[in-house]
Amino acid sequence: xxALTFETYARCSTTKGxxxxxxxxxxxxxxxxxxxxxxxxxxxxxxxxxxxxxxxQIMLNNTYHLGxxxxxxxxxxxxxxxxxxxxxxxxxxxxxxxQMVSLLKLAExxxxxxxxxxxxxxxxxxxxxxxxxxxxxxxxxxxxxxxDDVISSLTTGPRVEEAMWRSVRWLDRCIAxxxxxxxxxxxxxxxxxxxxxxxxxxxxxMVKRNTPGYAVGGLSGGEEKDQFWRIxxxxxxLLPKNKPIYCMGxxxxxxxxxxxxxxxxxxxxxxxxxxxxxxxxxxxxGTVALKSGKHSSNFGPIEEGCDCSTCKNYTRxxxxxxxxxxxxxxxxxxxxxxxxxxxxLMREMQEAIKRDEFPAWIKxxxxxxxxxxxxxxxxxxxxxxxxxVDLTA
Amino acid sequence: MTSxxxxxxxxxxxxxxxxxxxxxxxxxxxxxxxxxxxxxCLTYTVRGSVPHLVAENVKLLPVQLLQVTLxxxxxxxxxxxxxxxHGIHKYLNLELDHLVFCDxxxxxxxxAVTFNTDKYLxxxxxGGVRQxxxxxxxxxxxxxxxxxxxxxxxxxxxxxxxxxRIKRSVDRSLxxxxxxxxxxxxxxxxxFAPVVGHTSEEERARSxxxxxxxxxxxxxxxxxxxxxxxxxxxxxxxxxxxNLPKNKPRIVYGxGTxxxxxxxxxxxxxxxxxxYAYKVTEQGRAMIFKFGEISADNTARDKPKTVNLWxxxxxxxxxxxxxxCGCYACxxxxxxxxxxxxxxAHEMLGPILLMSHNVYQLDNFxxxxxxxxxxxxxxxxxxxFMEYYNHVEEGDGMRNHxxxxxxxxxxxxxxxxxxxxx
Ligand SMILES: [Zn+2]
Ligand SMILES: [Zn+2]
Numbered sequence: 182x183x184a185l186t187f188e189t190y191a192r193c194s195t196t197k198g199x200x201x202x203x204x205x206x207x208x209x210x211x212x213x214x215x216x217x218x219x220x221x222x223x224x225x226x227x228x229x230x231x232x233x234x235x236x237x238q239i240m241l242n243n244t245y246h247l248g249x250x251x252x253x254x255x256x257x258x259x260x261x262x263x264x265x266x267x268x269x270x271x272x273x274x275x276x277x278x279x280q281m282v283s284l285l286k287l288a289e290x291x292x293x294x295x296x297x298x299x300x301x302x303x304x305x306x307x308x309x310x311x312x313x314x315x316x317x318x319x320x321x322x323x324x325x326x327x328x329d330d331v332i333s334s335l336t337t338g339p340r341v342e343e344a345m346w347r348s349v350r351w352l353d354r355c356i357a358x359x360x361x362x363x364x365x366x367x368x369x370x371x372x373x374x375x376x377x378x379x380x381x382x383x384x385x386x387m388v389k390r391n392t393p394g395y396a397v398g399g400l401s402g403g404e405e406k407d408q409f410w411r412i413x414x415x416x417x418x419l420l421p422k423n424k425p426i427y428c429m430g431x432x433x434x435x436x437x438x439x440x441x442x443x444x445x446x447x448x449x450x451x452x453x454x455x456x457x458x459x460x461x462x463x464x465x466x467g468t469v470a471l472k473s474g475k476h477s478s479n480f481g482p483i484e485e486g487c488d489c490s491t492c493k494n495y496t497r498x499x500x501x502x503x504x505x506x507x508x509x510x511x512x513x514x515x516x517x518x519x520x521x522x523x524x525x526l527m528r529e530m531q532e533a534i535k536r537d538e539f540p541a542w543i544k545x546x547x548x549x550x551x552x553x554x555x556x557x558x559x560x561x562x563x564x565x566x567x568x569x570v571d572l573t574a
Numbered sequence: 575m576t577s578x579x580x581x582x583x584x585x586x587x588x589x590x591x592x593x594x595x596x597x598x599x600x601x602x603x604x605x606x607x608x609x610x611x612x613x614x615c616l617t618y619t620v621r622g623s624v625p626h627l628v629a630e631n632v633k634l635l636p637v638q639l640l641q642v643t644l645x646x647x648x649x650x651x652x653x654x655x656x657x658x659x660h661g662i663h664k665y666l667n668l669e670l671d672h673l674v675f676c677d678x679x680x681x682x683x684x685x686a687v688t689f690n691t692d693k694y695l696x697x698x699x700x701g702g703v704r705q706x707x708x709x710x711x712x713x714x715x716x717x718x719x720x721x722x723x724x725x726x727x728x729x730x731x732x733x734x735x736x737x738x739r740i741k742r743s744v745d746r747s748l749x750x751x752x753x754x755x756x757x758x759x760x761x762x763x764x765x766f767a768p769v770v771g772h773t774s775e776e777e778r779a780r781s782x783x784x785x786x787x788x789x790x791x792x793x794x795x796x797x798x799x800x801x802x803x804x805x806x807x808x809x810x811x812x813x814x815x816x817n818l819p820k821n822k823p824r825i826v827y828g829x830g831t832x833x834x835x836x837x838x839x840x841x842x843x844x845x846x847x848x849x850y851a852y853k854v855t856e857q858g859r860a861m862i863f864k865f866g867e868i869s870a871d872n873t874a875r876d877k878p879k880t881v882n883l884w885x886x887x888x889x890x891x892x893x894x895x896x897x898x899c900g901c902y903a904c905x906x907x908x909x910x911x912x913x914x915x916x917x918x919a920h921e922m923l924g925p926i927l928l929m930s931h932n933v934y935q936l937d938n939f940x941x942x943x944x945x946x947x948x949x950x951x952x953x954x955x956x957x958x959f960m961e962y963y964n965h966v967e968e969g970d971g972m973r974n975h976x977x978x979x980x981x982x983x984x985x986x987x988x989x990x991x992x993x994x995x996x
Contacts, residue, residue, distance in 0.1 A: 221915075222912075222915065222916075223922075245984065246919075248984045249979045249981065249983075250977070251980070252978075255915070258892065259892060267906055277984065296988070297985070301979060301981040304987060305987070306984065306985040307988055308985040309985070309986070312985050316983060477654045491628075496658075498658065499666065502621060506649065506700055509626050509922055510627065510628055
């Protein structure tokens with residue numbers, strides 16, 4: 182059962198890039214899309230109105246964090262996360278399992294679920310697929326993720342296959358316990374590590390379950406980038422063409438460009454807002470460290486031509502002052518720009534695909550972002566080569 | 575040539591109020607065709623920004639006149655804001671119709687600094703103590719071009735200062751005034767002259783009388799952190815205020831509570847620093863008190879003036895802070911429960927929503943004071959306010975706070991209860 186529609190209106194005639202409209206219970210989302218992460222029911226230092234004003238159509242909340250604070254009871258009382266944070270756009274939640282494994286000591290996976298030590302008193306507890314669904318149903322996000330058996334992308338051997346099959350079984354349990362099929366979409370997560378055969382089997386099994394969308398999981402964990410893109414590309418080849426594909430935890434500009442060319446529709450990452458806290462601004466010419474004293478005499482905006490409210494109104498000189506003195510306003514100003522940058526990057530790709538000028542746009546992006554060709558990451562050159570874009574030409 | 579700033583009092587000493595010195599005025603900025611009704615608060619800023627708020631947040635608030643503090647801009651040896659060619663309004667991205675008042679020192683917390691000499695004034699910054707000379711001051715004002723500014727003064731920051739030091743500070747401030755005034759006139763910015771005198775009523779009177787002999791547009795009276803009780807502090811402020819000419823506006827520093835503001839209004843002050851809104855926000859509190867709207871037959875006593883959003887009881891409160899409030903937080907229906915969650919989760923949106931609300935409420939408080947004066951009921955409203963509300967000093971709501979976490983909702987305890995030591 183599906184509470185979304187996905188309509189591809191333009192395909193790049195060279196790469197696998199596509200531009201689509203994903204319509205969710207809280208409105209349409211233009212894809213390829215970057216989803217900023219509002220971990221605890223708020224996007225760092227921005228009001229929901231400001232987020233809406235930058236044309237952000239979907240953001241993330243983290244199930245683990247919302248489960249801890251404010252907790253399921255209050256989410257139920259509030260009528261879910263949209264109502265609680267007064268956000269009328271779309272929301273996506275993860276299953277909570279990944280955060281548990283990465284944040285808690287002693288998290289361990291059994292057939293029943295993720296066993297973890299309570300951050301309150303250390304007593305042993307269990308997050309099951311059923312429990313994750315119940316919590317995500319309370320949060321009420323437009324897209325929920327299945328609980329999967331998370332392993333490091335560097336893991337090898339039989340554990341990889343075990344995790345893949347367990348994720349399939351857990352998907353069945355998630356589907357069976359999902360109580361709001363009419364207004365919440367459950368996405369499956371493709372596992373299988375770096376092994377193409379396992380990935381194929383996993384896609385086969387999960388496609389049989391016919392979920393409204395699919396995520397490519399188990400990547401961005403320190404594997405070689407050359408392995409990363411090959412798995413992504415394999416999955417987009419195998420997955421059904423009429424459903425959205427989400428690549429989890431991807432947010433660097435060059436990764437977004439390459440994965441879009443490989444046919445991915447959705448991305449999320451904490452990087453843009455996290456790096457903003459350290460005074461780093463993202464631009465089409467690379468990252469700008471605003472703490473550096475050299476900006477204090479620069480009365481121009483962070484990025485010329487950026488239409489975010491920070492760039493329209495504030496100088497680098499003033500932001501440099503606020504960033505070095507650690508005023509919260511300085512942090513907010515850079516976060517606003519960085520989120521706006523990610524959204525603009527995605528919008529530019531949508532438009533380039535629509536005009537069928539995506540390969541030329543990619544070349545222009547790499548030239549602007551890295552400058553000299555010798556600085557282009559080799560994996561990105563290889564990945565783009567595989568879809569017919571030769572950056573070295 | 576008409577002055578860039580004019581001040582008209584609507585009520586003078588013949589007002590029927592008992593004290594006879596409550597003032598209700600209008601400040602007129604002829605260059606921008608803007609008026610400020612007094613009594614009013616200047617909006618408090620840190621390094622030129624309303625704390626926690628970016629321009630888009632400020633735009634939604636009834637902010638008209640901001641106080642910009644020079645000492646917060648001189649961290650760098652060569653402050654770039656002094657070199658910006660388009661003035662301080664644009665540097666800080668204030669809407670064109672925002673007015674800026676520029677003074678030297680932070681009106682919220684006056685940090686003690688080493689010493690001042692005839693040649694310079696010491697201020698404290700992140701980067702340590704810096705010296706400001708009259709030339710630097712003039713350079714800054716020329717670059718900033720604020721709508722009004724205060725001159726430099728030798729303000730004593732040592733609570734136990736001897737009379738000799740206080741007298742010297744009065745004399746030195748007058749000397750600086752004579753030195754800088756021509757420079758200020760040349761730049762064409764309306765100037766407020768600081769009236770000093772520290773803890774001596776006599777010296778306060780002498781400073782007020784002598785300063786008033788100069789051609790200035792208004793006065794600042796400072797009673798921050800003298801280490802005295804409320805009554806003694808008020809007495810010192812009055813010693814300055816009663817010796818100032820009635821036809822010029824007075825900014826008073828050091829009355830950072832609603833009660834203090836009301837006392838100072840009753841003593842003839844016109845403008846205040848708005849740091850109360852920030853202080854309350856930092857304590858995780860939201861202002862909920864009203865002035866002049868409490869009906870006389872209401873016999874309630876000891877009502878709280880603020881609500882503590884850190885309080886665990888807020889977690890189930892799905893109402894807005896104040897249903898009559900027009901701030902962004904209340905307009906967008908953000909609930910107490912959500913703001914409590916944001917504080918509990920240490921999220922930056924919490925202080926943004928609280929600051930929006932408190933800046934709005936402080937402005938509303940000042941508007942009710944003006945209305946009350948207009949309606950000739952200030953004295954009785956003040957009595958009622960003092961009876962109705964609690965006046966104990968409210969502490970930081972975060973004190974003793976422990977993060978509330980709902981571990982149960984993450985999963986179920988394992989049947990075999992095994993506890994691990996982490
Ligand atoms: Zn920008
Ligand atoms: Zn409000």
